[in-house]
Amino acid sequence: MSPVHFIAIPLFAAFLIPLVGKVSKNLVKLIPGIVFLYLSYVAITLFPIGIHKPIVEIIAGFKAPFGISLYYGPLAAFLTTMITLIGFVIWLYSYKFIIREPIEKYYMLFMMLITGSTGIVLTGDVFNLFVFLEITAIAAYSLTAFLRDKDGAEAAFKYLLIGSFSSTFVLLAIVLLYANVHTLNMADIATKISSVPLTTRIFILILFLMGLGIESEMFPLNGWAPDAYSQAPSPVGAVFGGIVVKASIYALMRLIYLMFEFQSVMHFLVIMGVITMLIAEMSAMRQQQIKRMLAFSSIGQMGLVIIAFGVGTEPSVRAALFQMFNHALIKSLLFFAAGYLVFHSGSKKISALDGLGHDKPITSFFFAFGALAIIGLPPFSGFWSKLYVLLSVANSGLFAAVALILFSSVVEAIYYLRVVSRLYFNTEVATDVRRTPVSGLVAMGILTLVILFVGFYPNLVLHWMTPAANELLNKAAYIKAGLFH
Amino acid sequence: MIYFITSVVLILTGMYAVLVKKNLIKIVIGLSIIDSGVHLLMIAIGYVKNATAPIFSKPGLTADKMVDPVPQALVLTSIVIGLAVTAVALSLVIRLYDHHKTLDINKIRKLKW
């Protein structure tokens, strides 16, 4: 068993789908499910191995730094497992939700998006990282415009413009890196980066920050996110929040921790994270549309993750990873529930949700559950991750950041509870005879169970995240494993 | 050296077009000019004075006297990616024109920035 399956199998499926589509459309819908079942088998087999000792998979038989190698360490193990889980749930949800033609193109794009984001997480080569970033990005642009309506095309074009800028910056950074160190393997670059002049190094870092900051929704480069999230079909919103953003923030953090571990960068990250979080939460407060609100909330949560990464101690990185994991699960659940709430109310507006809690109790329950979890109320998983982030930030003496995090949590609580109260406490308005499909409910149910489980046993997950956090912080071990396997 | 300057000028011209121009197709043209600039930059970085192309097509060519092949391989990949992005961008332009009957970014509501 080898980690390359994570990339090869979804790709194989994407190439296979048009062939199968000639035979039967229903079969097409099943293929991603089969892929995800297989991938979870791979994940279960590899996880216990990778968590203890990184697996370095050489592609095409050429040793690093000459060939491209995949690095399946604890961090990659954790992220690929997360992507597989969320991908599976998204497929389940899409099963009845995506009814617009061309269905097989939707699943092809979806499979390639999974390929791209697992590729970002696994690869140990910067140019390969760029290729996978592009795969993810182009799939994301196309999926944003999938509904082919006015706003979708606009959002996608905006996303594409900003995304192209981002990829230009990343490519420039890679070229400048290569010109200075003459290698593309990340571990090899890390050993040689100290010979590069400081100004060049800082410039490369800025290019990477701008390029990957766009994809990971860092302020002020996140203008694409609210539009893309709200105009794409709901499962795609979950894909963005749960998979794409997580993969790109991983890439950014991996590069920063590996190559540019300056103290000032870390402070900069904390400041950027705080600004991102505050502005996003304040904007979320003002939104009239539910999906835009979720998008801004997602940006805010990423701000929190960036703060925790910026603090850069072992507990804080672990908390950041835990927060990423929780946010991926909960935000997917929220997008799923919001998708059907919008569908039933027939409007994207929050005001149209009045009294839907009585008409559609199960979907509304899931939404309320997700809202309470993301605010961070005690029995849910969101509480633990926020608590650990707060503790780790406080331990580093950044009390101003702690205060601002607490403040934005209050803001977050206000706007989420506003929606929940509209669902339940407003008078019943209209009823919709259409019912939420079982596959959608099952998808939300699975997420709810996982969130509950993590909420009751947070230490179980944290236990696995300790090696992942150590991997990110321990540069020497990464280089050793990546180069001399 | 002149290659570096040319490529930087190309990149800046492209970025200028993307930032300032109001026409959707002009913006996509800007993106492709940026790409061209980056590609020229990459190839110029791999260049070696008085060297040959990295192909051992006839006897007598030695590895010492060849240009760096890596940037060339990267540019090959990058050109294809650029084409793909251009194609998707233009299809979006067609869709937008379909909805709005205009290519002017100011008349398309949310695209302002």
Place this chain on the structure above:
Amino acid sequence: MDWLTILVPFLSLLIIIAAGFAVYQKDLILAIIGTSAISVVLSIFFYILQAPDVALTEAAIGVALSTIIFVITIKKTKRYEE
């Protein structure tokens, strides 16, 4: 390679003029011809810089296909920038 010292600055100038033309020309078809010219000169540059593979790719993709895709799009939309 003495003639290169004259040719390269000339081509550089040409490529920059073409880029400016592509950005400023109001008639989009002409602007596309500008980008096409950029690709042609770029292709020559790649050849001079000993990258025949890339030159061939740029010629096939940059000069031909990319231009065609642009032209089709302009045909489907609008020719003049107002």
Place this chain on the structure above:
Amino acid sequence: MRKVIAILLLAVVGYYILGTLLNLPFGQKATGVGKYYLDSTIKETGTVNTVTSIVVSYRGFDTLGEVTVLFLAATGLGAILFDKKGKKRSLQNASLIVKTSSKMIYPLTVLLGAYVFVHGHLTPGGGFQGGAIIATGTLLMFMAYRSFETNHTALTIIESLAGLTFVSIGISGLIWGYSFLQNILPLGTPNELLSGGIIPLIYIAVGFKVGAELTTVLDTLLKTIKG
């Protein structure tokens, strides 16, 4: 106002890029991985074209990604421009001279494309270039003949099969107990057509795939109704 801000911003960016570049030596000998590739391409891959050996062999994974990107563009284009109504291209019929010459040139173009991708490991060129040439030839036919139709089913099947072949070649390396995309065939004598192990195979698959994809892209674009 907007222009001034843009120019200022660009001046800063340009200053830093140039500043970084001027620190770099220009025209120095290849070092690092580049030198390694030049030294060992013939020994390790049996390919005389170093660029090809890097693209397909050393960094073959990138090429798989590249093929995916093109496939993605074709798919995305199909999804974005999907329309049940528009079926005919809205081009005028060309003159007789154009028609006849296109008819003559088309097979030659396809042949040239095929030559380019089959000889990718020996001469400049390869799957992408060959595929692009073939697509250009098809475009000529599209323009000359209004009624010239590509067989969509066939294109889809070619596209899929070529992609599956690429991934399968990769996986077969795994099955044989080596790594993904590892060469499992004899390398042969350098500079001969049958050399380079799996490189020609991969490039042929890529050539077919790229040709089919770009044709699909052009066809989709041409068939979109004018907005």
